[in-house]
Amino acid sequence: MTLEATSPVVMPAEGPVIHPIWVRVTHWINALAILMMIASGWQVYDASPLFSFIYFPSQIALGEWLGGALLWHFAAMWLLVINGIVYVTLGIATGRFRRKFFPIRPREVVRDLAAALRGKLSHDDLSVYNAVQRLLYVGVILAAVVIVFSGLSIWKPVQFKYLTDFFGGYDFARYVHFFAMASIVGFLAVHVALALLVPKSLRAMITGR
Amino acid sequence: MARQRKPIPGVDPKSLIKDAAKLLPDQSRRFFLRGAASLGALATLTGCDIIDGPTAESALRVISNFNDWVQARIFNPNTLAPEYPESAITRPFPFNAYYSEDEAPEIDGDTYQLEIGGLVDNKKPWTLPELNKLPEVSQITRHVCVEGWSAIGSWQGVRLSDFLKMIGADTTAKYVWFQCAEGYSNTIDMPTALHPQTQLTLKFDHKTLPTAYGFPIKIRIPTKLGFKNPKYVTAMWVQNNDAGGYWENQGYNWFSGQ
Numbered sequence: 513m514t515l516e517a518t519s520p521v522v523m524p525a526e527g528p529v530i531h532p533i534w535v536r537v538t539h540w541i542n543a544l545a546i547l548m549m550i551a552s553g554w555q556v557y558d559a560s561p562l563f564s565f566i567y568f569p570s571q572i573a574l575g576e577w578l579g580g581a582l583l584w585h586f587a588a589m590w591l592l593v594i595n596g597i598v599y600v601t602l603g604i605a606t607g608r609f610r611r612k613f614f615p616i617r618p619r620e621v622v623r624d625l626a627a628a629l630r631g632k633l634s635h636d637d638l639s640v641y642n643a644v645q646r647l648l649y650v651g652v653i654l655a656a657v658v659i660v661f662s663g664l665s666i667w668k669p670v671q672f673k674y675l676t677d678f679f680g681g682y683d684f685a686r687y688v689h690f691f692a693m694a695s696i697v698g699f700l701a702v703h704v705a706l707a708l709l710v711p712k713s714l715r716a717m718i719t720g721r
Numbered sequence: 722m723a724r725q726r727k728p729i730p731g732v733d734p735k736s737l738i739k740d741a742a743k744l745l746p747d748q749s750r751r752f753f754l755r756g757a758a759s760l761g762a763l764a765t766l767t768g769c770d771i772i773d774g775p776t777a778e779s780a781l782r783v784i785s786n787f788n789d790w791v792q793a794r795i796f797n798p799n800t801l802a803p804e805y806p807e808s809a810i811t812r813p814f815p816f817n818a819y820y821s822e823d824e825a826p827e828i829d830g831d832t833y834q835l836e837i838g839g840l841v842d843n844k845k846p847w848t849l850p851e852l853n854k855l856p857e858v859s860q861i862t863r864h865v866c867v868e869g870w871s872a873i874g875s876w877q878g879v880r881l882s883d884f885l886k887m888i889g890a891d892t893t894a895k896y897v898w899f900q901c902a903e904g905y906s907n908t909i910d911m912p913t914a915l916h917p918q919t920q921l922t923l924k925f926d927h928k929t930l931p932t933a934y935g936f937p938i939k940i941r942i943p944t945k946l947g948f949k950n951p952k953y954v955t956a957m958w959v960q961n962n963d964a965g966g967y968w969e970n971q972g973y974n975w976f977s978g979q
């Protein structure tokens with residue numbers, strides 16, 4: 513039995529709840545937290561860039577200077593991590609992850625990706641994720657796990673030195689942290705674009721239906 | 722700021738000082754967090770003005786203080802910073818400060834005295850020959866800058882915990898405060914001062930500390946970010962009040978432990 517099944521969700525005639533309240537709340541808290549982490553992280557990056565051709569203008573960054581950005585980054589991290597723990601715990605405990613994200617079959621991913629690129633992927637039933645969605649949602653959760661732990665390894669390379677070693681040492685862990693950010697930003701670009709293309713999916717994440 | 726020789730892509734070593742200037746907040750900005758454009762959209766989205774300058778800044782400082790508390794608990798006095806072989810030393814080790822290398826203070830080693838104050842039994846000042854007679858410890862550890870880059874250096878000197886005990890410091894006091902020749906200062910927590918790798922450093926790579934690396938005394942703390950490793954140290958006080966520090970007072974996290 514799952515939490516979702518036992519929750520006393522009021523269901524008027526408008527149809528079933530696609531996203532239970534805990535998914536919607538953690539989703540939007542996460543959106544706020546991740547935007548603060550990315551924008552402040554960009555400002556931190558600029559203090560010692562990893563790539564000569566990548567620089568983030570302060571207009572799109574947060575914190576105005578390194579010190580301000582670090583204050584934002586190490587404040588928003590608590591929101592990101594605590595909210596993330598609630599989300600992952602409920603996702604596993606309620607069985608939602610298992611039901612919604614799995615199985616992921618490579619053949620279906622290829623099929624759905626091809627259909628999506630031809631603009632022929634159906635969104636009639638928002639309660640069922642297609643294979644590409646499943647892959648991307650699981651992928652971004654894994655990227656979030658990597659970004660949190662690589663970040664921890666950069667923050668505490670002495671106290672958590674074995675974690676830092678796991679990420680290839682202090683200097684390499686910075687690259688891991690950067691590329692985890694880049695993959696999350698890539699996900700966000702697709703995610704936001706598709707949410708705007710299919711407005712009812714955005715509505716479902718707000719109202720639940 | 723200065724950086725290691727092994728080029729970090731995109732960094733012109735000559736522009737380092739300009740970079741350092743850029744990192745400093747504009748003095749005219751009373752609230753350095755105001756006007757973050759990227760959060761403007763976010764504020765609209767959430768319907769609350771979370772970027773109100775003074776409010777956000779004081780909230781962030783409260784969280785930073787909480788992070789000091791968390792880090793003091795994460796800090797394990799027995800956890801040692803990784804040590805490296807001689808071959809791993811970054812050469813040349815970068816000069817790093819908020820001013821250029823030719824502005825670094827030149828101190829006369831013959832007349833220099835380390836002033837001792839605060840909760841200490843023996844406040845006799847120390848000359849360099851006296852300090853150089855004390856038992857020497859050595860470490861090759863990674864210096865991690867708050868900016869993100871790192872460099873491995875070799876430091877020799879007196880274990881600070883031995884020195885504190887020798888001069889009869891009250892090691893139950895909360896802080897050790899360092900004053901530097903150019904006006905820089907740092908306050909560190911006593912557990913970090915007593916960490917076995919915290920060093921009153923007199924040499925770099927077995928040679929007298931050059932001016933660039935803090936002659937005559939640097940405090941080498943491999944469990945702290947670089948800016949908590951003061952150079953050109955002229956005075957050390959053991960005390961129970963937090964006297965802050967040059968960067969900490971401008972917004973860098975106070976504990977800044979690694």
